[in-house]
Structures are given as structure tokens and as C-alpha cells.
Amino acid sequence: MSEATAAVETHDDTHDDHHPSDWEYVKIAVLLAAFTGIEVATYFESVFTIFETRWVLLTTLFVLMFVKFWLVARMFMHLKQDKPILGWSFVSGIALATAVYIVALAAFNFF
Amino acid sequence: MAIIDEPLALESGDTYAERPLGVLTRPQAKGGWKDWVSTVDHKKIGIMYGVAAMFFFLVGGLEALLIRTQLAFPNSGFLSADVYNQLFTMHGVTMVFLFVMPLAAAFANYLIPLQIGARDVAFPRLNALSFWVWLSGAIFLNTSWIVGGGGADCGWFCYSPNSGIIYSPTNGVDFYAVGLLIAGIASLVSAVNLIVTCLNMRAPGMSLFRMPVLTWMLLVTQFLLAFALPVITVALFLLLFDRTFDSQFFDPEAGADPLLWQHLFWIFGHPEVYIIILPSFGIVSEVIPAFSRKPIFGYTFMVFSGIAIGFMGWGVWAHHMFVSGIGPISVAAFSLATMFIAVPTGVKILNWLATMWGGKLRFTTAMLFATGTVAMFTIGGLSGVTHSLAPADTQQTDTYYIVAHFHYVIFGGGVFGLFAGAYFWWPKVFGHFLNERRGKVNFWAMFVGFNLTFGPMHVLGLQGMSRRIDTYSAGFGFELWNLVATIGSYILGFSVLYFLWNVYKSKKEAPNLPPPGPDPWDARSLEWSIPSPTPEHNFDEIPVIESQDDWWFRKYNINEDGSVVRIATAEEAAQKGDAEGVHLPSPSFWPLVLAIGLPLIGYGVIFNLWLCVAGGLLTGMAIYAWALEPVDDPDAAHDHGDHDDHGDGDPVAVAAGDASENSEGEA
Amino acid sequence: MDTATATAEIEHGHDPHATNTGISNNKLAMWLFLSTECLLFGGLISTYLLYKTRQGNADVLPTDLFDIPFTSVSSFVLLMSSLTMVLALSAVARNDMERGKAWLVVTAMLGAVFIGGQVYEFTAFVREGMGFTSSPAASAFFTLTGFHGVHVSLGLVMLMSLWVAAGQGKLTSKNSETVEIVGLYWHFVDIVWIFIFTVIYLIPPA
Numbered sequence: 014m015s016e017a018t019a020a021v022e023t024h025d026d027t028h029d030d031h032h033p034s035d036w037e038y039v040k041i042a043v044l045l046a047a048f049t050g051i052e053v054a055t056y057f058e059s060v061f062t063i064f065e066t067r068w069v070l071l072t073t074l075f076v077l078m079f080v081k082f083w084l085v086a087r088m089f090m091h092l093k094q095d096k097p098i099l100g101w102s103f104v105s106g107i108a109l110a111t112a113v114y115i116v117a118l119a120a121f122n123f124f
Numbered sequence: 125m126a127i128i129d130e131p132l133a134l135e136s137g138d139t140y141a142e143r144p145l146g147v148l149t150r151p152q153a154k155g156g157w158k159d160w161v162s163t164v165d166h167k168k169i170g171i172m173y174g175v176a177a178m179f180f181f182l183v184g185g186l187e188a189l190l191i192r193t194q195l196a197f198p199n200s201g202f203l204s205a206d207v208y209n210q211l212f213t214m215h216g217v218t219m220v221f222l223f224v225m226p227l228a229a230a231f232a233n234y235l236i237p238l239q240i241g242a243r244d245v246a247f248p249r250l251n252a253l254s255f256w257v258w259l260s261g262a263i264f265l266n267t268s269w270i271v272g273g274g275g276a277d278c279g280w281f282c283y284s285p286n287s288g289i290i291y292s293p294t295n296g297v298d299f300y301a302v303g304l305l306i307a308g309i310a311s312l313v314s315a316v317n318l319i320v321t322c323l324n325m326r327a328p329g330m331s332l333f334r335m336p337v338l339t340w341m342l343l344v345t346q347f348l349l350a351f352a353l354p355v356i357t358v359a360l361f362l363l364l365f366d367r368t369f370d371s372q373f374f375d376p377e378a379g380a381d382p383l384l385w386q387h388l389f390w391i392f393g394h395p396e397v398y399i400i401i402l403p404s405f406g407i408v409s410e411v412i413p414a415f416s417r418k419p420i421f422g423y424t425f426m427v428f429s430g431i432a433i434g435f436m437g438w439g440v441w442a443h444h445m446f447v448s449g450i451g452p453i454s455v456a457a458f459s460l461a462t463m464f465i466a467v468p469t470g471v472k473i474l475n476w477l478a479t480m481w482g483g484k485l486r487f488t489t490a491m492l493f494a495t496g497t498v499a500m501f502t503i504g505g506l507s508g509v510t511h512s513l514a515p516a517d518t519q520q521t522d523t524y525y526i527v528a529h530f531h532y533v534i535f536g537g538g539v540f541g542l543f544a545g546a547y548f549w550w551p552k553v554f555g556h557f558l559n560e561r562r563g564k565v566n567f568w569a570m571f572v573g574f575n576l577t578f579g580p581m582h583v584l585g586l587q588g589m590s591r592r593i594d595t596y597s598a599g600f601g602f603e604l605w606n607l608v609a610t611i612g613s614y615i616l617g618f619s620v621l622y623f624l625w626n627v628y629k630s631k632k633e634a635p636n637l638p639p640p641g642p643d644p645w646d647a648r649s650l651e652w653s654i655p656s657p658t659p660e661h662n663f664d665e666i667p668v669i670e671s672q673d674d675w676w677f678r679k680y681n682i683n684e685d686g687s688v689v690r691i692a693t694a695e696e697a698a699q700k701g702d703a704e705g706v707h708l709p710s711p712s713f714w715p716l717v718l719a720i721g722l723p724l725i726g727y728g729v730i731f732n733l734w735l736c737v738a739g740g741l742l743t744g745m746a747i748y749a750w751a752l753e754p755v756d757d758p759d760a761a762h763d764h765g766d767h768d769d770h771g772d773g774d775p776v777a778v779a780a781g782d783a784s785e786n787s788e789g790e791a
Numbered sequence: 792m793d794t795a796t797a798t799a800e801i802e803h804g805h806d807p808h809a810t811n812t813g814i815s816n817n818k819l820a821m822w823l824f825l826s827t828e829c830l831l832f833g834g835l836i837s838t839y840l841l842y843k844t845r846q847g848n849a850d851v852l853p854t855d856l857f858d859i860p861f862t863s864v865s866s867f868v869l870l871m872s873s874l875t876m877v878l879a880l881s882a883v884a885r886n887d888m889e890r891g892k893a894w895l896v897v898t899a900m901l902g903a904v905f906i907g908g909q910v911y912e913f914t915a916f917v918r919e920g921m922g923f924t925s926s927p928a929a930s931a932f933f934t935l936t937g938f939h940g941v942h943v944s945l946g947l948v949m950l951m952s953l954w955v956a957a958g959q960g961k962l963t964s965k966n967s968e969t970v971e972i973v974g975l976y977w978h979f980v981d982i983v984w985i986f987i988f989t990v991i992y993l994i995p996p997a
Contacts, residue, residue, distance in 0.1 A: 032881070032884075035878055035881055038874060038877050038878060038881070039874065041874075042870070042871060042873075042874035045870050045873075045874075046867060046870065046871070049863070049866060049867055049870060052863075052988075052989065052993055053859065053860070053863040053993075055993060056859040056860075056863075056993065067997070070994075070995075071994065074989050074993055074994060075989070077989070078985055078986060078989040078990075081870075081985050082982050082985055082986070085873055085978050085981060085982050085985070086978070086982065089873050089874075089876070089877045089974075089978050090974075090975055090978045090979075091971070095814070096812060096813055096814055098323070098812055098814065098819075099814065099818070099819070099822045102819075102822050102823055102826050103822055103825060103826050103829075105826060106351065106825070106826025106827060106828075106829035106830065107826070107829045109351055109438060109829070109830065110829040110830045110832075110833030110834075111833070112438070113355075113391055113438055113830075113833070114833045114834065114836070114837040116439075117387045117388075117391065117837060118837055118840060118841060119454075120387065120442060120450050120451075120454045121381070121383070121384075121387075121841055122451070123840065123841060246816040246820070247816065247820065312827065316820050316823045316824055316827070317820070319823055320816050320819050320820050320823065323810075323811060323812050323819060324810035324811050324812055324814070324816055324819060325810065325811065325816075326811050350823065350826075350827045351826075351827060351830050352830075353827070354827050354828065354830035354831035354834065355830055355831075355834050357831060357834075358831060358834035358835055358838070359834075361934070362838065362934070365930065365934065369923060369924065370924045371923055371924050371930035371934070372847055372924060372925070372926055372927045372929070372930045373838070373842075373927060373930055373931070375847075375927075377847075378845075378847035378848060378926060378927055379842075379845040379846065379847045379926065379927055380842065380845065380847075380927040381841070381842075384838060384841060388834060388838075751952075
């Protein structure tokens, strides 16, 4: 059984090398919280008047949303350390959904 | 769940655990109904899909014959308009969801593991679940006739607001929505299962670009299923919520837009037609090379055109909506996209023809059906191209011209291809041939009947006969071709029954005939390298693949001058099928139990919410029981905390009892 | 490779290197499933976007009733549950079952708080005149957030099942991939909310 155990360990060792440590996870979470804070700040247009301009508001929100998604997907879901096919599989679903539904909304003259 | 259980250490000599958790033990039936009901063997599951699909072919066919009988003469009172609406709706739903798709699934389930050199799919119990869930959805849908106040009557595409409570007051549409939701779960689970199988469980040396074209087409089909089904799931939930809970998704008076249904349905619906046709394209890509004694022409193009079709199929859906008021920009965009999609399909047609060109052709029944597929699909594709021109389609839409088109592609293309597959792989699955003489009668009757039925519909459509009308007046000139079509439909019906007769008779005659052997057609892919019928364990040894058409090259060599020389007979080169101690995934009853919970929930949604609770409890309990049932494997007691289901092809695996292959990964 | 090592590697079912992609079947399956869920949520989100100004016969639209500060807090809670989830996985992977169980419970509790917040929010909306059937906008809003809530709830069930399994000693570092896979689902559900919070809640009417 020692060979099996050795196989486990080798496998686990290489795996653990790239994983963020717990502390790094916490740092990412702090970033996520901060970004959420900025997002919420856009609600208070009277205080942060820059967000009264719609394109500034939308750009800020979409950028922040994308960055938060990126952090969760890359770091928490380990896509950074995993084989690319997993990322591609996820991206293909998102890309297809985005494309198809944007076209559908366009057909409704949504934009 | 097996993935959190340490498998039980069994007493030496035991081959199964003695009821460690009360009722939770793995079934042990060998043969008999219990075997079939608890099986997780992809081959048995494939056969069950095929048998059930053929049953529903008869149901849908009966619905069709009733329709054609009604339309044989003008002003016919044979069926009321209300019943007629139910019949054409249920005919469409049955044929698409309960016949063509599951029959293709039968081939996918049976053949994918064999063609990639695996012992089973990635998640055998989930595979069984897919079948039982689909079957329960299919039965549920048809109980609409008995307890639903009739079948759904909204057309298979079920446009709103016609699908709402006001215009469809019986429960037919509710059964439609819930039934398709249930069946959709089955297909989605199966799609994920088969994708993981293709990506993860190929034999050593079987790179993606050495997989047979059939496996490729089925793989693309699974991706289409996986991504398209959620869209119709949304649509069906919205419809169900409107009808059951009075939500406001499709009520124009509340400010909602019925076009939302159309978009959601067709975003699913167009990929759906590629889901229907790609398996048949794959089958034809196996049959034609076998009976032309040539490899498929342009393998790479065949693979990439299949992928292209899968991809482009997402961009054309609103060609079903040209006259719905989406406006000229949308119409123009979708019209253009639709024209483009003819290109990869054309590539395939040309490649099949090029495969046959210069080949040593042998027109077995399978080959007849395969060439019939190519010819009939070309006709249907050409009428499809005429639809892509939106101005022309404005005249064609909602007429019989469209009915002609889609029957040529779905039946002439899809169903003919599936029959080709049946005749081709029958000896592999069942260990005897389908009789060739009767097969030819079957083919020609079907060919003549099919063309007599649907050919005239092109004319009727262009002459102005509407779709979905229960009768027509005299004096419009529709009489002759409707009568011809009806006669054709009876010939078609006869040909289907004749096929079943051939099945029956061939089985009876089989004991007196020589067995087909592993490779009766001298074909190219891995399933022909093992005995017929396929041994339960598939391969004695997982083969190591060295090229495309690896099996062919174990029988033949190609000399420098291009001549083909035989180096071994099939019998010599094939595996013997006599391996012992190969461990297979253990059977389970829980997929069936889980599947029963879903229609209970369905009846609950329609009739009484308490039934939902009962169904939900049953489903939930089955999930936990499934998760907790023991791994039934004497060798699994060695350090088996996790598991991945894979045949990794190492011959050592057999000697070691294939411990890893017993484990089952599933959600 | 000698027989013994091969046997050992095969018997060690945790060896994803035996699959063609090098990824275990379960993990690949979960990722594929999650990418199909994008189509599901995309459809529900698009339905809402299409209908968000369609008031029908109702007095109010969802955008009239949103309580952004409240929803911000529950969004933050769900976001933090992703952190605790990944900490749970990290603990289980190092065989620290006590911490692993603790973080699993915390994740589930944060998820439950989120659901509680949703329930509170929904009942408030109903009191303020917007029910499921009030208008296309309302139906779309409740369906979208309801589906998300059901997904979170199913995630809670999975988390608690893991916690129970860990308590029974069935969860070890060798099958930590199970925790990882549940974690993938949980993070996805969080990502969907990231999207919903921004697009549905934070973008004010034009």
C-alpha cells in the first residue's frame, strides 16, 4: 500500500504547490468586499455625484462585476491552477449565453 | 454517495455486502426483469432506449395516420377540430422527443464507449437515471390523454397566448410543459455524462482526432443538448407559472410579450433540429465507408463541419419567426445566417458522395438507408435554403411547404439514418442479422411511402394549403395531392410494421443461421473488434490505438503503391470475449426510484400540491439512498476513498480485477 | 511502469491522471453542468431585463421597491460565504477535519442568512404591493431571484450533507475533491448573484 500512499502524496504535493494559502484567500475576500463597497457607493449618487453620469455608472458597475467574477472564478474556483479545458468549458457556456441573449434582446429593440 | 464512503471491507470469499445498511445493498439479478430494471450497463440502457423509442414511433405514427385520414378528403368530419389540434401537437412532440431523440440516444449509449475503447460511460448510474427519467416523462406526457382532458393542443412549438389558460383550458398544455421538463432533465444529465465519457475515457492512443466520425457527431450533439435544454427549461417554467400560478409572462394585456416564448423556444428549437440530425449524419459516416470499402473522405472536414454546424446552429433561430413582426433588421440578419449554415452541411453531403466515388459499393439494406438519407436530406436541405430567403419564406411559412421541408430533413434525413444504423449494428447488438431480403422490402416500402406522403406537400404548400388546419374546402385543388399523401402515409405505416416483422422473424430464424462473427461488414471502428453480440465487459483488453481506423489496420496494410493487402481476418484479429474477472459497475435500483418521484411532482403541480411533497420526498430519499449505497466490489476494500470511473487501458487493470472501474462517479 | 505501481495507481481511485484530460470525471462533470446553468440563468435574467419596466396593472415596479443597502448586506454575506467555502476546502485537503467542519457550517450559516434576507425582502415587497403575479416585471423578478434562491438552498443541503459525512468520518483529505466540487457549485451560485446584484439591483432605471 505504500506505493499507493506515495502516489497520493506525490499527487497532492504538486497540487498544493500552486494553491493559494488561507491568508491569500482572505486577502482576495477583502478585495471582493472592497469592490462591493464601491458598487454600493454608486447607489449613493447624491454623495458620489460622478455616478450621476450614466456611462460612468454603468462602466464602473460592469468593470467591478467582471473583476469580482474573475477573482471568484480564477482564485476560489481554482481555474488558475486547473487545466485550461475547465476554463474553456465555463467560458463557452458564458459566451454562448451572452451572445444568444444579447441577440434576443436586440430583436426586442432592448438596446 | 460512493464518493464519501469508504467501501466496505468484505470477508474474503464474499462477492457482495450483506445488507450493511438495511435495505441498501446492490442488486444481484442476473437476467430477468430485475436485471433490466437495475442495470447500469450502457448496452442494456441503449437497447431499452431503442425499444421504448420504437414503441413511441408507433404512437406518433398512429397519430400521423389519423391526421392523414382526416385530410384525405375535403370537408372531412372524421375528427373534430379540437381532436385534430391535439393529434398534430402530440404527433410532433412524440416524434421529436419520444422517438427520434431517444433512438439517437440508443445509438449514443450503445456505441460511444465501444468506439472509444471504454468499458462503460463515465457515470453508469446516472446513465440509467437518464433512461428512467426520460421514460417516466414520456409516460407522464401521454397520460395527458387519460387524465389531462386530452393531449396538448397548442402545436409542438406551443406558441403563446394560445398556450395559456384561456385558449387551452384543459390540462394538456400543463402535461406538455411538465413532461418536457422531466424529459429535458434526462437529456441534460445524459449529455454531461457522454461528454465526460468522450473527453475522459478514451483508450490509450485514442486521441480526439482518431475518434470515429459518429462519436464526434454524437459529442457535438451532446454539447448542443447541454446548452439548448436550459433555454427551453426557462420557457417551460414561465409557461407553467403563467398557467398554474397566474404569473404575467405571456399575457399581452398585462404588458407582456408573447414573442418572448417564441424566442426562448426557438433558441432551443433550432439547435434541437441539429440534435436530431447530427447522430444520423454520424451513422451515415460509418455506414457509407463500410459499404464503399473506402475510408470516409475528408475526415477532418467531416469533424469540423459537424462542429461548425453545432456552432452556427445557435445563430439562426429566428428564421422560424420571419413573419412574427421582429422587424426587417432581425429578419435580414437571421436570413443571412441561415444561408450560411448550408455550407458545412453541403461539405458533408459532398464528402459522403466522394467517399462512394470510386468505391466498391455494396448496397446492403444499411447502405440503401444511408444513401437514402443523403438523397432525402439533400432535398429537404434545398427546400430549407429556399426558406432562408425571408421574402420567399413569407409565402412558404405556415403552409405545407414547410411541413414537406422538415419531414424530408427529419424523416428522410434523421429517421432513414437511424434505420441505416439499425440494420448496420443489429448483428453487433443482438448477435444475428436483420434479414436482408426483408430489409430491402422494408427500405423500398419506406422510401416509396415517404416520398408519396411528403413529396406532394411541396406542391400543396406552394398552392396555398395552410398548416394545422383540420380540413380544407373543396375546389382549391388540394384534393389530389392530399389523397396521394394519405395513401403514401399508409404505405409508410406498413413499412414500419414490416420493419418490426423483420425484427421478429430475423430473431426466430437466427438459431438456424451462421452467427455473424465480430465483423460481418468488414468495417473500421473498434466495436467490430469484439464478438457479436457484445460481451458484457466490452473489451477483454482495452486496446492501444495507433491510428484512425485502428481496427481496420489490424486487418489490412496499405502498400506503398496504395494497394490494400489483408494481414489478418477479423476472426483472427478480434478479441475473443472470454476475459474473466473483469469488474463492471454495480447495478442499482435507485435511478428507477428517483425517476418515479419526478412524475409524482408533475402530477402534484397540475392537480394537488401535496403530491409534490410526496414526489419530492421520494426523489430526495432516492438521492440519499443512491449516495449511500455501498460500492459492490470485493477488491474495492483497498484504499478506495475516492474514485474516478475510467478504463485507462492498462492491461494490468484486468489482472488486478479492475478495481478502479467498479467505482462510480456521479453527482 | 511495473505491475505493482500500475496496480497501486489504478486502485488509488483518486488518480485523475488516468483520465484522458487529467481531470476527474466528477470535476469535469460539475464544470460542464455549471456552464449549462449559464444558459438557464441567462434566460431568466434576459426575461427580467425585457420586462423590468412593464408594470401592467400594478402600482409599482421592482425598481421602485429595492432596498439597496439591505440587499448590499446580503450580497456581502453571500460573497463572504465563498471565502469560508474555500477555507473549508483548504482545511479538509490538509485533513484538518475540525476546521473543515467548522468552515462548512459557517458557509451554510452565511448561506442561510442570505436566504433569510431574500425571504424578508420578498415578504416586504409583497406587503408593499408587489406579488408574484402583479406584473410581468414582478413575475420575472421573483422567478429569477427565486430560482437563484432554490439553487442556494440546494447548496445548503449539500453543505450540510458534507458536514454530516465529515462528522461520520467519511470525509478525508483523500476525497476532498467532493468538497471542492460542492464548492464549485457554491461559488457559481455566488457568481450568479454577483451578476444579478449588479445588473438587476444596482443599475437604476434610465
